[in-house]
Amino acid sequence: MTKDPAITPELVAQHGITPEEYENILKILGREPNYTELGIFSVMWSEHCSYKNTKPLLKQFPTRSKKILVGAGEENAGIIDIGDNLAIAFKMESHNHPSAVEPFQGAATGVGGIIRDIFTMGARPICAMNSLRFGNLSSPEVQRLFRGVVGGIAHYGNCFGIPTIAGEVCFDDSYEGNPLVNAFCLGVLRHEQIARGAAKGIGNPVFYVGPATGRDGLAGAAFASQDLTEASAEQQRGAVQVGDPFMEKLVMEACLELLAAKDAVAGIQDMGAAGLTCSTCETAARAGTGIEIELSKVPQRATGMTPYEIMLSESQERMLIIVNKGHEAEVQRIFDKWDLPWSEIGVVTDTGRMVVKNHGQVVANIPAAKIANDSPVYHRDSKEPAYMQGVRAYRVNSLSDTTSPAKDLEMLLQTPTIASKNWVYRQYDHMVRDGSVVCPGSDAAVVRIKGDSLPMLPDGAAESVPAGIEKFIALSVDGNGVYVYLDPYEGSKTVVAECARNLACSGATPLGSTDNLNFGNPHNPELFFQLKESVRGLAEACAAFNAPVTGGNVSLYNQNPMGAIDPTPTLALVGLIEKKEHITTQWFKDEGDVIILLGDAVDSADPNLGLGGSAYLMAKHDVKNGLPPRCDLKKEKAVQDLTLECIRSGWIKSAHDCSEGGLAVCLAESCFSKNVALNTPVFKGAKIDLSGVKSSRLDALLFGETQSRVVVSTSADHAEQVLAKAQASSVPATVIGKVTGCCKAATLDITTATASTLSWSIPALHSLWWNALAEIMD
Amino acid sequence: MNFSVLQFPGSNCDQDCVHVLKNVLGHNARLLWHKDTSLGDTDAVIVPGGFSYGDYLRTGAIARYSNIMAAVKQFADRGGLVLGICNGFQILCEAGLLPGALIRNKGISFRCEFVWLRTGNPDTPFTCKAPEGTLLRIPIAHGEGCYFADAETLKQMEENGQILWRYCDRHGNTTPESNPNGSLLNIAGICNAQKNVAGLMPHPERASEKILSGHDGRILLESMVQFLENRKRS
Amino acid sequence: MKAKITVTPKKAVLDPQGKTVQTALEHIGFTGIKDVRIGKYIEIELEGTDREAALKSISQASHKILSNPVIEDYSVEIE
CATH class of the missing domain: 3.90.650.10 (PurM-like C-terminal domain)
Structure with a gap:
């Protein structure tokens, strides 16, 4: 086995950990971290996992209503009651950086990740949407990215068997080199089927299910960019994450079957960003327990993987399941039925610590709740961007009125942002699952929920929803980077308003929303101002339309060589249509x-x-x-x-x-x-x-x-x-x-x-x- | 009637087929796992769409070797009704139960949209309720639906009335523009020489309820039911 | 031993991928291209040393599952 590198200030900095954060790590551990622990801290305290730059802002969002069964931040996705003992789980998440590197796989794994977030909640995913942004479409490079992203979404969603029923695509120079790929998924379940991502029950075995772990995505998680060093030589083998929708379909079916096995599952969590690390510490932190795992039992695809690599790998389609003791055979039976790899890798403990062993030797020992919950929180400086003054002073009367309105309409209808997106959505299977009532092409999509949309019941259990039930859910996703750039507060209100208007036009009342904040570097006070004002606008508007935010995702550092992208909050709104006739x-x-x-x-x-x-x-x-x-x-x-x-x-x-x-x-x-x-x-x-x-x-x-x-x-x-x-x-x-x-x-x-x-x-x-x-x- | 809908790893239209057969048409329908070896009490078999085995190697190539397909072959050899939809059509071709093969769409990318079909030979269990020339509006959703067979096979199929559905325009003309995937002779679906096994790329189970923008697909499933009822009676 | 199997679409079968790649090649300035066919290449690691037996069994596998004789040709090489 290769020897771990020594912890130096350079190595700490390469992990994106500031000197103050490092001091905090020393305090939490009471000693110096080893290499594996440093890696674990670096991903857990990244913006993606910790929201350290945005936590104070996100508190403004309305997050409660009588209908919310699982709220923002509690679990992988929020859950809303839609009546008759039915509930929906939904969330949106970005995969911007991976899609910029490899559009097809980047977008595909984005879809895979959000689908996992939904079935982790015990819900059966029934539809997907996406919000995409690219540079000017006249550029061949932008065309390549656009083609790749759409192809990747189609590949994953179509093969998995989920209808991609709505979406939006915008083109603007500000996204040149920095495409935005925000993927949304919605699932449905009965109230009693809500699954939790908590490592409950001291002594319960911890199972790893799904394909073996490779070095996928390693380079992306901890090292954004760096010189080739001894440590990074290993990292460089970390290739692009490759999605396998077929595998995910099997993993989902097996997980839903296992969740239906009476009393078998104590907790379940997908392995997304920083896979094994995030899933183990978060589940232990949520339950207030500890967790101990043995890495030699983790199925491995590559030989000679180090503990650091195994813990930080982002191999796709893997799940962590905490099984109630005595039900181990159920896991074996169901995962063998689906020909899926599984392995018992650890146990829930009462120590409150996340202990990772490799061949019996402790390679990480960290207080789980501390790393999951005590991440740093930053109140960044904000300053109104200089350009705003010019924006406020601008008057349209400096331009003469049109003299060619007939031509103008023809031109506008051909603008890629306004033009029909049939080239996109005809590549997506938007009809599978027999629920697509209003397909892409109208203001909002409408999907039907019916009895067999639901996850299976335990053997012999009585049905808890009325026979022949049908519900109609409307969905829309919207964003307008230009408006938000020109007026972050007002523009963000408009994003929500437009989305809600789309729902109203389809006959639906909002139930809740999920947002994706795509912004530039928060260390830049002008860019942080955009973020801060935008969240204020979004929060106010979500409250006005009774659309509490049930979760979402923050993607910062969307910078390209020309500067930052237009600040682009995207919002997905989900609503209920009371009667079929109202569609x-x-x-x-x-x-x-x-x-x-x-x-x-x-x-x-x-x-x-x-x-x-x-x-x-x-x-x-x-x-x-x-x-x-x-x-x-x-x-x-x-x-x-x-x-x-x-x-x-x-x-x-x-x-x-x-x-x-x-x-x-x-x-x-x-x-x-x-x-x-x-x-x-x-x-x-x-x-x-x-x-x-x-x-x-x-x-x-x-x-x-x-x-x-x-x-x-x-x-x-x-x-x-x-x-x-x-x-x-x-x-x-x-x-x-x-x-x-x-x-x-x-x-x-x-x-x-x-x-x-x-x-x-x-x-x-x-x-x-x-x-x-x-x-x-x- | 008792329908059996096959379920391979990666099937994803299996539940849709069961839904329509059971909840819309009111028949018995159950899922059969690919590892099963017997069809049990079955009047007709549906091989549903999806991406069996991820479509790895070739669409339908791996599924044809599953346990259940041996039982389906026996069932078909005894005259049992078998309908393959989309991936199911690809599997039946790979299994040799239907002639020809499905290859990559001419336009390369996946296509999901409603298309027009014109029914051919009305003298089969799958078309008996639709007079020749009936126009159907049914969606497709596939990346590899371009039908191919050698010239000799095509000729035989045509003479023998085995070409059951062709892509056409809204007036029933089989034009190149109305062919979404480059299929030879605009072929959307066919049957075997004995006329008890059929396959088509479009999804009748997605067009069997008014609320899903159309119910033209029902006539296909209802034809099968009518045929089975007549056969039971006689 | 290693078996190398090449599967290509039959001449009579439309190969839209090949056509697209051909156009792309011509587009970016590669001249003199007559035709492009895109197939697949499969490697199988084998136990044992009997090349003839291996060739026979892999050819069978190629005919039975690795290719579809209706639309594809194959060639097998043992190394």
């Missing part, structure tokens, strides 16, 4: 239906009239400037509540939120976004009259991104009721037109006070929008 989609349904705009056409109090930070400003004028649209949470809530009430009253045939690209893009999408099969889009036309709407600028009226707007359509009979309801709720509502003829001759006609009537062919617009990504990528 609503964004496309117009029938000729003659009345089109109503809920909310103000243009926010006249906004000096930029909704154009600050808009897709239009960037695409047409190459300007990323100006305060983004204001987000009045009260107003927004009123619009969303109204939309929902009208949907529940049965008056609404379609509802689509106005976001990137403004009203014109929203109307165009409402005309052409329904697609029933390959080469079979369904077209409707619309005749829109905005001549009664006051706006000093045509571009602001058509492409401005004023918040709190929803375009709904209703049968002529119900239009009056919608308007009356709007008036009663003090929400502005304007009849702006009618749905017109279908098929190939459909047109979108918009009359305004300032320009002659604009008319676009719907099939032509559709073709630009639908094919834009494929034309670049194929």
Whole structure:
């Protein structure tokens, strides 16, 4: 066996541990750590595992509601009651850095990791989403990353058998070289099936299940970058983590089967970042127990692995299971059935310590609760970024109004961020599991939960949910780095508002949310300011929409050679649709239906009239400037509540939120976004009259991104009721037109006070929008 | 009717098939583990979609050697009804129960979307409720669904009425644009010469309820039921 | 002993991966490429020293499971 290197200040620094943190380690141990222990501390106290830079900020998030059964930070994922003894578990997590290095495997293992977080809770994963960001798509390198990431997500999700049912993809120069890959998974379970990641029961055996441990991901965990040293020579063998979705599918089925075996499992935890290290100390810390493991019993793929390597490996698809004594044979029976490796590697102790032995010799001995809970906490300095002054001073009236609105809409619909993402989602199996009620392509996806979505019951146990039960869950994920860059607080509120609006348009009430904070280096006060203000905005908005945060993930240090990425909090919102009849989609349904705009056409109090930070400003004028649209949470809530009430009253045939690209893009999408099969889009036309709407600028009226707007359509009979309801709720509502003829001759006609009537062919617009990504990528 | 749905490591449409057969169509359906050696009391076998054995080596290549497939082969040889869907179709081809093979999509990447199918020979247990030329809208979800067989085999299959479903446009024309994966002759699904074993790439079990944007897939499963009922009666 | 098995798509079978790689090669300036076929390469470590017996058994395995004779050809080398 190779000899461990001596602990020097350089080695400590290479592990990302500061001198103060090292002092703390000396205090906790009462002695100098050895090499393996140093590695353990370094990963446990990384931002990823400890949230040391963000803990004080994250406290602002609303995290409670009557429906929350497992809250943020308690376990791998939060759990929310959805009624009838059913519950959902969901979470989002980033895999940005691995995806930058190797897009396909980086994204694939990101999906694998989040799926494990969900079935670790005892839930059966039933759908996935993702939020992706890349640089400018005209660059071949960006195309390579985009193709790789989408391919990796497809590979893992499709093979595993989980529908990837929704997502978002944005392109902006700030993500050049630093793509963002945020993966979300949702699972379902009965209340009594919630599993805990705690090493309970002194004397209980600890099992390792899943594939053998290799040197995968070693280089990524502790050493971000470093010179080649004696120690790192070993590390360099640590290759890219490779995902095996087939293995994960088997591990999940076996784990759910074991969890259903009565009284067999005391605790279960996946091995994610810093695999064996994190799972052993966290489970012991949660239970207030100790844990002792023997590394020679850990299945190993490579020969001559050191304790340091085994403890820090990030080999995928592995689980740690604490089994109630006397039930060892169950583990053997079930994992043998699935032809999966398993090994009894240790025991729960009453010492409160995490003791790691290798061939009987102690190689680490650390108080578990201290390392898991007493991680350092930093209150970083923050300073408003210098650019903000310019942003506040910017006025859109320095640019002349558009004289080519017809061309502008065509251009916007082809912008990669706005264009149809069919090139992406047709690579994802988004229908497996027979639950995909609204597939990608509408504001929010809707998934059906049915009896057989659930994890299995113990043999002979009585069913605890009503027979024939069906529940409908709506999901949406959103982010807008440009808005947040230009105004971290206001922009972050908008992220939540838009996401909630998507849910409202689908007929759902929010249940809870999960967030992923993608930011730059927190040591930079200007970047920390973005983070701090953004969290404040997110927290306020999540509270306003009754969407408590049940968990999430922080990814800092998203820096590239050109600087930091745009600060990008992404938010995934999950909501419940009460009745099947309330499920609503964004496309117009029938000729003659009345089109109503809920909310103000243009926010006249906004000096930029909704154009600050808009897709239009960037695409047409190459300007990323100006305060983004204001987000009045009260107003927004009123619009969303109204939309929902009208949907529940049965008056609404379609509802689509106005976001990137403004009203014109929203109307165009409402005309052409329904697609029933390959080469079979369904077209409707619309005749829109905005001549009664006051706006000093045509571009602001058509492409401005004023918040709190929803375009709904209703049968002529119900239009009056919608308007009356709007008036009663003090929400502005304007009849702006009618749905017109279908098929190939459909047109979108918009009359305004300032320009002659604009008319676009719907099939032509559709073709630009639908094919834009494929034309670049194929 | 009693349906048996096979379950290999990596199958992931097994529960969907059981759901539709049981909860939507009201028949008995149970899962059979790949290590089982007998089908028990079975009227028809469904080989479901998924990624059996991770699709490693070749799609369906490893599954065909499982215990249960020996039983399926015997069952088919005695005239039992066997339907392979997606990965199940690939397995049946690998096992030699159906002619030809499925190779990588022409466009290389995985495709998941609804497509149009035109039914062929109505004189089989899988199509008896759909007159020739019936248009069906059913989703596909595969990376290796491009059907290949040599010219001689194709000719025989055509003469013998074994090509049961072809990709087509919304008007029923079998055009190159309507072919999502490059399959020869736009073939989406076929049956064997004896007409008791069929396979197709599209997923009828995903299009059997109105709430899932379509129920055209039911006609296929209902055809099997009608055939079995008639056979039982006679 | 080691068996090296090469599996390639039959000439008559469409090979979209090969086509794509060919286009990519031409794209980045490699000229004179007539055709690209992409197959797989399998290595099997064997016990014993009887090369002839090994060749026979590995050829059988190649025919039976490692390749699909409908769409693929194979060649076996024992070393």
